[in-house]
Amino acid sequence: MQELRSQGYEITAVPHLGYQLTGLPDKLLAFEIKAGLKSKTVGKNIIVMDTVTSTMDEAFRLGMEGCCEGTVVCAETQTKGRGRLGRVWLSPKSKGLYFSVVLRPTLPLNQLALLTLMSAVALAEAIEEAGRIKPSIKWPNDLLWEDRKLAGILTELRAESDQVKFVVVGIGLNVNTPAHQVIAGASSLKIAAGRSFNRVEVFQSILSSLEKWYGKLLHRDFLDITEAWKERSSTLNKRLRLTDPTGTIEGEAVDLDEDGSLLIRKDSGVIIKKTAGDILLLR
Ligand code: BTN
Numbered sequence: 001m002q003e004l005r006s007q008g009y010e011i012t013a014v015p016h017l018g019y020q021l022t023g024l025p026d027k028l029l030a031f032e033i034k035a036g037l038k039s040k041t042v043g044k045n046i047i048v049m050d051t052v053t054s055t056m057d058e059a060f061r062l063g064m065e066g067c068c069e070g071t072v073v074c075a076e077t078q079t080k081g082r083g084r085l086g087r088v089w090l091s092p093k094s095k096g097l098y099f100s101v102v103l104r105p106t107l108p109l110n111q112l113a114l115l116t117l118m119s120a121v122a123l124a125e126a127i128e129e130a131g132r133i134k135p136s137i138k139w140p141n142d143l144l145w146e147d148r149k150l151a152g153i154l155t156e157l158r159a160e161s162d163q164v165k166f167v168v169v170g171i172g173l174n175v176n177t178p179a180h181q182v183i184a185g186a187s188s189l190k191i192a193a194g195r196s197f198n199r200v201e202v203f204q205s206i207l208s209s210l211e212k213w214y215g216k217l218l219h220r221d222f223l224d225i226t227e228a229w230k231e232r233s234s235t236l237n238k239r240l241r242l243t244d245p246t247g248t249i250e251g252e253a254v255d256l257d258e259d260g261s262l263l264i265r266k267d268s269g270v271i272i273k274k275t276a277g278d279i280l281l282l283r
Contacts (some may be wrong), residue, residue, distance in 0.1 A: 026094050026176070028074060032200050039211035041070035042101060043204075049073065053080040056156060056170045059100035063158060063166040067102055072207065074099035081172060083152050085278055095177040096188070097203055100170040101210065105218060109162055113260030113275055114225055116141050116155045118213045119169050121228045123151055126209035127173070130202045131189045136234035139253070139262050139279060143173075144234055148187035150174055171206070175199050226256050235262070235279065244277035253279075 001019070005011055010023030030048045037043050045068055052058055052075040059073045078098050081089035091098045105115060120141035127143065127150070128134050135143040135150055143151040151173040158165040174188035176196045182188055189197050216224050230236060233256070241250045242264060251266040261273045 026199060028076065028094075028097075028199060028203065033203055033207075036201070037204050038208040039070075042211040042214065043070065043072045043207035044068075045071040047071070047073045049075040051075065051077050051079060054078050054082055054170075055098055055100040056082065056154065056168055059102050059168045059170070060156070060158070063102045063168060069102065069104045069166075070211070071102040072099055074203070082154065083172070084154055089152065089154075089172045090181070090183055091172065092177055092181040094199075095181060096175045097171065097173045097199055097206070099203075100168050103167045103169060103214065105164060105167060105214075107164060107217070109159060109164060111222075111259060112155070112157065112164070112167070113140070114217060114222055115167060115169070115214075116153060117229045117256075117260045118217045118225045119153050119155070119171070119210065121225060121232065122209040122213035123153065123171060123173070123206060124232050125213075125228075126202070126206040127151070127189065129209075130205040131193055131197065133189070133192050135232070137229060137232045138281070139233070139235040139256075140260070140276070145187050145192045147234075148185060149183075150187050150189065150192065169210075173202070173206075175202055222258060226258060226260065230256055235281065239282040240264070241280045241282060242274055242277045243279075244274065250282070 012020045012022045014020050028048050030046050033046055055073045055075050062071055075098050077093040078091040081091040083089045120137045124135050124137055124143055133145055135145050138144050141153040142149050154170040157167040174182055176190045177188035179191055235253050239252050241248060251264040253262055254265045255263045257263055261275045264272045
């Protein structure tokens, strides 16, 4: 009984009768995810693991071994989940979606920022469909709900002599994570919507949306991507402070360039183009 309970089965003792199964474990099972999946490439090959250091490590290993495009690795928990800029990504067991997708885009390195933006748009659209809440996107790819982070995206790649071998897009989404298990300043779908979600359905919706938006990227429909990103942006027209390895600048985010860079107008009127960095919205 203890063993079943530890696997997530809810078992209630009924006086004089015995035990009743009152809840099934909330587990990600590959066959269940595949059963209702609408996408053809993204998630066709899906590996579900219980505990990993980081799904990025697993996906990278598979990418190096030549796995097919759209291979997805997900885990119930990660012991060393990582975010952008060396940050930690908390992965409470069976509460969120933590996964990495291997893509093999035929894009020059200088267009890869668009891949990150398209992933944010795809994720936001899927969350809106599955969760009936409309997240905003903080540049470049944090998904926020009421200024609190719901999800983050990490893009890592393998390139040889300016040629992209493969890209790993890692997504962490707080789904049924209760308030006491999210990092300060963060949120979850459950906190935002006030109800729990079926993680498999949310996952399927994200994988289909990723396939749709990735298709646009491959067809060079860059304007569709940047327009959709701008429509959901919580960064544009805001005053911000951006920090990157070259230093810190303050100004107003005036636009998104066609290659996915952020255009910031400093108080002097000079417009600076940034492809990476960490931003703090000032008002
Ligand atoms: C960020 O907000 O800085 C990006 C967070 C990315 C987290 C996901 S969880 C799945 C994948 N594995 C990781 O170790 N990181 C990404």
